[in-house]
Amino acid sequence: MLSITINNLHFPNPFLLASGILDESADTMFRIIKHGAGGVVTKSIGMKKRGGYQNPVIYELPYGLINAMGLPNPGIEAFGEEMKKLKNCGVPVIGSIFGGTTDEFVYLAKKMENYGADAVELNLSCPHAKGYGMEIGVNPNLVAEIVGEVKKSVSIPVWCKLTPNVTDIVEIAKAADKADALVMINTLKAMAIDIEAQRPVLSNTYGGLSGPCVKPVGLRAVYDVFKEVDKPIIGVGGVCSWTDALEYFMAGASAVQIGTAIATKGPTIFAEISRDVADWLKKHGYDSIKDVVGVAHR
Amino acid sequence: MYRVVRIEKVVQETPSIKSFYFVDNSNPAPGQFYMVWIPGVDEFPMSISAIDDLKRFTVKKIGDGTAAMHNLQEGDRLWIRGPYGRGFKPTDEPALVVGGGTGMATLAPLINALRDADVIIAARNEKELLFVDEFPDKEVHIATDDGSRGFKGFASELAAVLIDKKEYGMVYTCGPEPMIKAIVDICLARKIPVQASLERFMKCGIGVCDSCSINGFRVCADGPVFSEKELAQMTELGKWKRDPSGMKVKI
Numbered sequence A: 001m002l003s004i005t006i007n008n009l010h011f012p013n014p015f016l017l018a019s020g021i022l023d024e025s026a027d028t029m030f031r032i033i034k035h036g037a038g039g040v041v042t043k044s045i046g047m048k049k050r051g052g053y054q055n056p057v058i059y060e061l062p063y064g065l066i067n068a069m070g071l072p073n074p075g076i077e078a079f080g081e082e083m084k085k086l087k088n089c090g091v092p093v094i095g096s097i098f099g100g101t102t103d104e105f106v107y108l109a110k111k112m113e114n115y116g117a118d119a120v121e122l123n124l125s126c127p128h129a130k131g132y133g134m135e136i137g138v139n140p141n142l143v144a145e146i147v148g149e150v151k152k153s154v155s156i157p158v159w160c161k162l163t164p165n166v167t168d169i170v171e172i173a174k175a176a177d178k179a180d181a182l183v184m185i186n187t188l189k190a191m192a193i194d195i196e197a198q199r200p201v202l203s204n205t206y207g208g209l210s211g212p213c214v215k216p217v218g219l220r221a222v223y224d225v226f227k228e229v230d231k232p233i234i235g236v237g238g239v240c241s242w243t244d245a246l247e248y249f250m251a252g253a254s255a256v257q258i259g260t261a262i263a264t265k266g267p268t269i270f271a272e273i274s275r276d277v278a279d280w281l282k283k284h285g286y287d288s289i290k291d292v293v294g295v296a297h298r
Numbered sequence B: 001m002y003r004v005v006r007i008e009k010v011v012q013e014t015p016s017i018k019s020f021y022f023v024d025n026s027n028p029a030p031g032q033f034y035m036v037w038i039p040g041v042d043e044f045p046m047s048i049s050a051i052d053d054l055k056r057f058t059v060k061k062i063g064d065g066t067a068a069m070h071n072l073q074e075g076d077r078l079w080i081r082g083p084y085g086r087g088f089k090p091t092d093e094p095a096l097v098v099g100g101g102t103g104m105a106t107l108a109p110l111i112n113a114l115r116d117a118d119v120i121i122a123a124r125n126e127k128e129l130l131f132v133d134e135f136p137d138k139e140v141h142i143a144t145d146d147g148s149r150g151f152k153g154f155a156s157e158l159a160a161v162l163i164d165k166k167e168y169g170m171v172y173t174c175g176p177e178p179m180i181k182a183i184v185d186i187c188l189a190r191k192i193p194v195q196a197s198l199e200r201f202m203k204c205g206i207g208v209c210d211s212c213s214i215n216g217f218r219v220c221a222d223g224p225v226f227s228e229k230e231l232a233q234m235t236e237l238g239k240w241k242r243d244p245s246g247m248k249v250k251i
């Protein structure tokens, strides 16, 4: 009832772990899988080791989180050890990567493929790292070039993760024409000021907003792109409950990723959402989650 | 969002450790921690070391953040969020509490909450012993690495001696990781329940970033206090930690 196939990859359920949340080490990803995630996306990995920004890197709000981790990662060479441990983990592993140039993306994608990743996810959307992510992902020409070159150099599916920090996300989605699937959205560029300290809270000043408050934005992005682009969409942004997830499916997502909600609800959120979505499908006479994908467009 | 608290009192505990007293109406359990922000410098985790009308952080000078905190005085402010994490589970049975260095800061509110506890306070030398006079109604043993006061040797060696003499229903520990590892091994071998409070480099403090994880357990959210069943699964305990990039490094 919940199993899905995206680009020939088989997922036991459509609830995947989002990149950057509890996915720096294989052991933690294993634990999330045990709790029922249908697939995992790794932390975004770059060419070299990065410590990330100085604390504070996170700011809690009643309705979400602002983070400026600064893409910390041990570098693609060292990450091989974690990927090796994930072999035979039972669900697809999607290797997320970020580069500053097309060549870097190509190099990183090939490495992930060699490490056994089932797909790569191109982070063209992190809003707070200079020279990376969104700084590339707002430019349709660069997006087209990077996706095209990566696609030519690997045989595993290439997923492209988009930023909502653009005037027209459909334009960027169309630029990623060669991608096998689209993942949307990454965080919204944001900041916070502490009025007693009279300064920005995050050491990097800017961060990315995630959690319940971004769901309406993510949903709109998925809805609009589904209308115009014929490829699988993975919805991300503020999924905290089974109703949030169903909204994304109805907007056109074939799967969803869950991040921030793990902080508030714990890793058990995966099993809970699976159970409750399956209940809803049964109650409404559906045999498969696939039958509700995009129904809001009727 | 942060709460701003005023420092009411500062006490120099040892040459490298100071206590900061403040008023805050949160309600932490022994073993829980806060994220403390010194604007413009750093934000870092701190255990609550006293839970009364006046609350307390007890801080060892390690790097920039804790050095900046050591420069603060009565009337200065701290930005805090928390309490976070899972604290100690108390017991009614006779307990042995083993604290090394600033580990005693984490254990102090627990010791005060326990009915029947013996305490080992350990440090490199006599000068660095923390809170030796804070528990007048408990049996306090002292160990120093150099023998300048009390038992000469590691806290774990003294713990083994006491454990073999008396039947403890629970052992609690916090301190340098090699010490924790030794005590956990002693307890696992003798099938005595044990709870240990662990430390890892922390970024978010709320269980999303994976920077504090040890074998898939998030120290900030699943811990910092773990019990024997979890500790036994931690092959990285006492051997490996992760640097801020997530790279595995030897302890």
Ligand SMILES: Cc1cc2nc3c(=O)[nH]c(=O)nc-3n(C[C@H](O)[C@H](O)[C@H](O)COP(=O)(O)OP(=O)(O)OC[C@H]3O[C@@H](n4cnc5c(N)ncnc54)[C@H](O)[C@@H]3O)c2cc1C
Binding pocket: B033, B042, B044, B045, B046, B047, B048, B049, B057, B058, B059, B060, B061, B062, B063, B064, B065, B066, B067, B102, B105, B106, B198, B199, B200, B201, B202, B224
């Ligand atoms: C849950 C928890 C509770 C804590 N409670 C207390 C307490 O009550 N009293 C106290 O004095 N300290 C406590 N600590 C440790 C304290 O958080 C660190 O000493 C502090 O972060 C150092 O910050 P800094 O900016 O001064 O040093 P930094 O400049 O950040 O670091 C200086 C050096 O210390 C290393 N380091 C930093 N943090 C740690 C760590 N957690 N473990 C091992 N090495 C580290 C760094 O890698 C670096 O080499 C606790 C830590 C945790 C995780």
Ligand SMILES: Cc1cc2nc3c(=O)[nH]c(=O)nc-3n(C[C@H](O)[C@H](O)[C@H](O)COP(=O)(O)O)c2cc1C
Binding pocket: A018, A019, A020, A021, A043, A044, A065, A067, A069, A071, A096, A123, A126, A161, A185, A186, A187, A209, A210, A211, A212, A214, A236, A237, A238, A239, A257, A258, A259, A260, A261, B208, B209
């Ligand atoms: C702490 C944190 C770190 C993140 N790191 C990454 C990352 O490395 N790469 C990436 O593509 N997205 C990253 N994201 C974005 C998430 O994958 C996701 O797109 C976003 O948070 C919206 O989903 P959510 O509301 O379920 O968290 C991060 C988000 C958070 C909160």
Ligand code: FES
Binding pocket: B201, B202, B203, B204, B205, B206, B207, B208, B209, B210, B211, B212, B213, B218, B219, B220, B221
């Ligand atoms: S500090 Fe981020 S998960 Fe623990």
